Amino acid sequence: MQHLIKDGQIIKDDPWQLFESTDAQGLPGNALLPVRIWTDFGHELAESSLPFGAYVCEDDDYTELLPFLANLQIIAFKFGKFADGRLFTFARLLRMQYKYEGEIRAIGDFLPDQVNFLQRCGFTAFCCRTENEMQTALSVKDHFTEQYQSDTRLAEPLFRRRTV
């Protein structure tokens, strides 16, 4: 049973599955593949008629995915430890520097309390650990209605928007 929020909505019938093996034989469609498989077989995957995604862990080099961004409907970032903030920057750079427009999904060990900041860094989907956490995430994700900085959702920092 997954506890997925996507673009602010609960999604019950999401087809994407985490595929954790590095054995590239007979890959099912809608698999979120490790970076390693994209590095080794990216060009074949790009030509396949099946849809494939990717998942990235903190120690992975997500830039290996850059040649295939156009083929990736979804990139999932898998949190090993919620206190490791690298994935926030990965997502931000993917949006800002590499103009990736597909889905960026948080999976693994993140907290509902982080969803607000994750959204601001470019994440659009959140696969929560439990039903409870999903409900919390929904209720706290837009807790802040104002912010100082620009980010992937708001192009201008407060100082450019402030009316005195």
Added chain:
Amino acid sequence: MYVYDSYDQQIVDQRVAQFREQTDRFLKGELAAEEFLPLRLQNGLYIQRHAPMLRIAVPYGLISSTQLRRIAYISRKYDKGYAHFTTRQNIQLNWPALEDVPDILADLAEVQMHAIQTSGNCIRNTTTDQFAGVIADEIEDPRPWCEIIRQWSTLHPEFAFLPRKFKIAVNAATSTDRAAIRFHDIGLQLVKNETGDVGFQVFVGGGLGRTPIVGQEINAFLPQQHLLSYLEAILRVYNLKGRRDNKYKARIKILVKALGVEAFSTLVDEQWQLIKDGAETLTASEIERVKSHFVDPAYDQIQDQTEALAQLRFNHPAFDKWIQRNVESHKKTGYAAVTVSLKKPGYAPGDATAEQIDTLANLADSYSFGELRVSHQQNIILADVKQSDLFTLWNALNALGLADATVGTLNDVICCPGGDYCALANAKSIPIAEAIQVKFDDLDYLYDLGDIDLNISGCMNACGHHHIGNIGILGVDKKGEEFYQISLGGDSGIEGQVGKILGPSFKAEQVPDVLQKVIDTYVEKRQENELFIDAVHRLGLEPFKERVYATSH
């Protein structure tokens, strides 16, 4: 000082509501302790040895009398009626109950205060010179820049889970550095280029802790409008590359050292080019808007009171000493900046009672335009006092027991809370400070010794900045027993030097005598008018070692 508008207030209010909700969930058992931990730390709440400790932000050390009264009120209502001023220009409450913290934060928000990012692995309170804006020797007032950084770093979505804490300091004075910028993750020195434009000389990778390192320059002149994009580039490189496998190697200083400053700055430049001239480029109107909050107060056009003061000083030797040690000259004629020493034998350095805090707030209203500053030496500054009011002010402080004329002397100890309060401590620090203050309590003797920074930390985390004290004392644990390691020659100023360890460590009861020997050596060997720190640098450690470790006759 900076006054919130509806946007600033809204952000702080929503932060309070968010924390209230998180605390509720934790108390209901829906949030695990280790998950609540980073959430509460980002709001300044530690669970300490005896009780939670709440660290309240005093942005760049500036606080109004109204805010200070609120601190006194909170300390009475929720705590034991006193507060602690820290070496990072913040305020700590040592005994609040967890359940009360959301209410405390709401009380703070009413007076435009908060505890956001006063702890945790995020960007902390930006600090600066306690005399910012009132001294003549200044490129320009650094406080607007600190406020600009405060806003940018507050609830920054990308940098809330850094490898480790991150501290930025700004200095604008040209001949001194009271903000110790070379010992911060990022140090910003305001500078003017040949064409008279104001910008920043940027240092990176300084810090204390286990591995004290002096920050290195990575940009000789950063034009001011690029400040935020450049900071963002540095933070981004750090967030990506900083070590996360070992918390003692996680500070940016280790990364800069490992990569070398050249390679590090290349990475920063790469990131910077992506965002330079982007949305975070500061606009002239924003810089003006923030600066407009820091214009001079309504100073009277008055003359210096040198002669009237000379007479009073002659008649009142204690007042004379206080003027010498605790009063700083001011950019405006007829005014002075007064340091109120919060160091008193028998009290923890930086502690003040609610009554003292209230009275200080009243004094600020009467004599200093209702504003105060907290210095990293854990003292309070009234920055805009008329010279003609100095004698009355001194009398008022005297009545409070706050007129000790010891600022800058050996008695003006910087000291972390140590083993009495802090769960991380290896050893107590406050009793050491007290023992030293008791031993060196003769004012004339202290004045003869002149400026000596004595800094004490209860463990390697170096909250008492022991590395950069002219004399540094560090609590260490030897097989469960408390010992103290002594170092000499540290300097937090423009020279930026880390002290050198004298030798094997001492037991608590030996420390005052060891210090006496160090001081005796200085007194014997000093040249005319030579400061302690200069004598240590000239002589080296040898003569001090010889005296301290000489086998007794």
